[in-house]
């Protein structure tokens with residue numbers, strides 16, 4: 661596959677307890693796209709209802725471009741999951757394994773790449789989950805760990821970039837496979853998308 665000939669579409673979900681900051685993280689990431697304004701996290705946003713899809717394109721290190729379709733609640737047919745806890749909320753950390761198991765039970769093992777995210781890293785004085793224990797949990801679940809803050813815009817782009825590049829590497833290794841009826845990953849051949857794409861090889865535009 662030539663990097664310039666095609667691009668990917670990855671479906672990604674952010675999962676975690678209420679109020680850990682999923683919506684703020686997503687909004688910060690999408691607002692960080694070139695040309696977009698950068699809002700402050702909403703100090704008291706309404707709890708999110710329904711499935712909102714956020715989109716942002718990025719360039720993978722290996723060459724291809726990818727469009728991320730990101731939700732904060734829907735986790736069937738996703739290839740990547742950010743498991744988010746709040747570093748100042750111990751319960752949200754303890755629930756991470758439940759979120760992980762729920763994804764595995766919903767779509768089967770070896771279908772998704774995970775990244776553990778300790779969010780609100782700007783709140784150092786009220787932190788109650790150490791980076792070390794989060795690293796240990798991540799290692800035990802076979803995933804990487806990163807701390808982020810939407811408020812101070814720390815590691816927000818890096819978290820999504822890390823997940824997207826890990827997905828691409830898993831695809832290259834064959835650990836994750838393109839499947840015709842699975843929306844987690846789509847491959848879009850740029851030179852063919854505008855004229856009669858074959859269903860198998862050219863799955864078409866974003867449908868997330």
Ligand SMILES: Nc1nc2c(ncn2[C@@H]2O[C@H](COP(=O)(O)OP(=O)(O)OP(=O)(O)O)[C@@H](O)[C@H]2O)c(=O)[nH]1
Nearest residue numbers: 678679680681682683684702707708780809810811
């Ligand atoms: N200090 C700090 N506060 C944050 C950060 N991100 C979000 N918050 C605050 O945390 C609260 C919850 O943020 P949301 O983004 O609504 O969290 P959520 O996980 O989407 O919540 P639900 O919709 O209930 O699932 C809000 O008051 C945000 O302003 C951050 O990085 N640092």
